[in-house]
Amino acid sequence: MPHQLFINGEFVDAEGGKTYKTINPTNGEPICDVSLAQILDVEKAVAAAKEAFVEGEWGKMNPRDKGRLIFKLADLMEQHQEELATIEAIDSGAVYTLALKTHVGMSIQTFRYFAGWCDKIQGCTIPINQARPNHNLTFTKKEPIGVCAIVIPWNYPLMMLAWKTAACLAAGNTVVLKPAQVTPLTALKFAELTARAGFPKGVINILPGSGSLVGQRLSDHPDVRKLGFTGSTEIGKQIMKSCAVSNVKKVSLELGGKSPLIIFSDCDLDKAVRMVPFMHHISVFFNKGENCIAAGRLFIEESLHDTFVHRVVEEVKKMKIGDPLDRSTDHGPQNHKAHLDKLVEYCEKGVKEGAKLVCGGKQPTVFTGVQDHMFIAIEESFGPVMIISKFKDGDVDGVLQRANATEYGLASGVFTRDISKALYVSERLQAGTVFVNTYNKTDVAAPFGGFKQSGFGKDLGQEALNEYLKTKAVTIEY
Numbered sequence: 001m002p003h004q005l006f007i008n009g010e011f012v013d014a015e016g017g018k019t020y021k022t023i024n025p026t027n028g029e030p031i032c033d034v035s036l037a038q039i040l041d042v043e044k045a046v047a048a049a050k051e052a053f054v055e056g057e058w059g060k061m062n063p064r065d066k067g068r069l070i071f072k073l074a075d076l077m078e079q080h081q082e083e084l085a086t087i088e089a090i091d092s093g094a095v096y097t098l099a100l101k102t103h104v105g106m107s108i109q110t111f112r113y114f115a116g117w118c119d120k121i122q123g124c125t126i127p128i129n130q131a132r133p134n135h136n137l138t139f140t141k142k143e144p145i146g147v148c149a150i151v152i153p154w155n156y157p158l159m160m161l162a163w164k165t166a167a168c169l170a171a172g173n174t175v176v177l178k179p180a181q182v183t184p185l186t187a188l189k190f191a192e193l194t195a196r197a198g199f200p201k202g203v204i205n206i207l208p209g210s211g212s213l214v215g216q217r218l219s220d221h222p223d224v225r226k227l228g229f230t231g232s233t234e235i236g237k238q239i240m241k242s243c244a245v246s247n248v249k250k251v252s253l254e255l256g257g258k259s260p261l262i263i264f265s266d267c268d269l270d271k272a273v274r275m276v277p278f279m280h281h282i283s284v285f286f287n288k289g290e291n292c293i294a295a296g297r298l299f300i301e302e303s304l305h306d307t308f309v310h311r312v313v314e315e316v317k318k319m320k321i322g323d324p325l326d327r328s329t330d331h332g333p334q335n336h337k338a339h340l341d342k343l344v345e346y347c348e349k350g351v352k353e354g355a356k357l358v359c360g361g362k363q364p365t366v367f368t369g370v371q372d373h374m375f376i377a378i379e380e381s382f383g384p385v386m387i388i389s390k391f392k393d394g395d396v397d398g399v400l401q402r403a404n405a406t407e408y409g410l411a412s413g414v415f416t417r418d419i420s421k422a423l424y425v426s427e428r429l430q431a432g433t434v435f436v437n438t439y440n441k442t443d444v445a446a447p448f449g450g451f452k453q454s455g456f457g458k459d460l461g462q463e464a465l466n467e468y469l470k471t472k473a474v475t476i477e478y
Helices: 039-056 063-079 079-092 094-115 155-172 184-196 211-220 231-247 269-275 301-314 337-353 396-404 419-428 460-465
Strands: 005-007 011-013 019-023 029-035 136-144 148-153 174-180 204-206 226-229 248-253 260-263 297-301 355-359 364-367 386-389 411-415 431-437 469-477
Touching: 005 039, 005 184, 011 184, 019 148, 029 184, 039 148, 039 174, 039 211, 063 079, 063 094, 063 184, 079 094, 079 155, 079 184, 094 155, 148 211, 155 174, 155 184, 155 211, 155 226, 155 460, 174 211, 184 204, 184 211, 211 231, 211 386, 226 231, 231 248, 269 301, 297 301, 297 396, 301 355, 301 364, 301 386, 301 396, 337 364, 337 386, 386 396, 396 419, 411 419, 419 431
Parallel strands: 148 174, 148 226, 174 204, 226 248, 260 297, 260 411, 297 386, 364 386, 411 431
Antiparallel strands: 005 011, 005 204, 019 029, 136 469, 355 364
């Protein structure tokens, strides 16, 4: 398993031989020593990425050949999908069956999707106002930005890498990527596969390291022209500030969420119960709740509330918690101990404020009787904690007001058989994604990103390419 930095097409030790131990969250034991990037390593990686873009083979390669390389990379990832899923399970605690289907499976789909876009990035011709008709030609060109930095979180180590890197490469840029310090291993295996696919040196560089050092230097670096970040709102604000001060970098931010899910009494109850808690890993407990668009707060219509809670608790109690490599496991360990401790503290705050702890507290948890002013109603848990509030029958506008009373706006959902009500609610929910009678159903072709303090910019879909392109207008008089 690769464990060194990947710079300019080679695995190398960090400056000064610095290393750290990455921990298996299932047993708390070290997996291996990983090279810990230093400032000089960032300088080397950015220089390599700049050289590859300006003077190297990648900068001269036509888009169709770039697409061919990305397709080849996706094929290699598919050939190694079981290995990648196993690494993801060991390093992040992801349940293997979910890692194979989602963490790895969607990553492969993402690279294939964007490989197809490489030779379809086009400008347009524009009729301009002119004194002499038919004597001017104005057209636009879409051009790559240059060296792009990508900083990703620990909840979907490989998939977040794919969501950003695939669009970045398809647009023709070069990449310096910092994986989360606690989950670096699938990123390093990915680096190995890029070399095997034949990517030119310097196009892709991977730097495991701390956010305060590596992430900060990438934000400040004058040769980095774009930074894509997924993580907390707090860190996103710091990154945005640093990028503005350094060289006015282009920035895209996918940040925190407290996604509301409104369930009306006229819904398909069996479907709602099956999807909302964990069955098929759909909503609140999907990926152990370590999911940016997890349904962070459920609003249940009063006449359905008690029945819904009873049914959900029955399903939650059936969950098998255990080793993520066990194919029958539903729920593995939280990603790291510090996060587990925060989740336990989060649940303790809920109890102190008067919410009813129906089950859990130190494992998958359900709270009812949650009032709007409570800490757990406002703040994201980023874990397997179901927060349930009730609303009065028929009070559609009232529950919408409550659902939108948050600074987050990443995702949302509604369950109802009434199509008019579904459309009314989906139009008024203030979130970048709205799910109707389903949840967490993302696709590589559908744009993904938030409103308000959940950030701006899009991953996935054609719109994601715009995050890694600049538009040039050319006017010719003849």
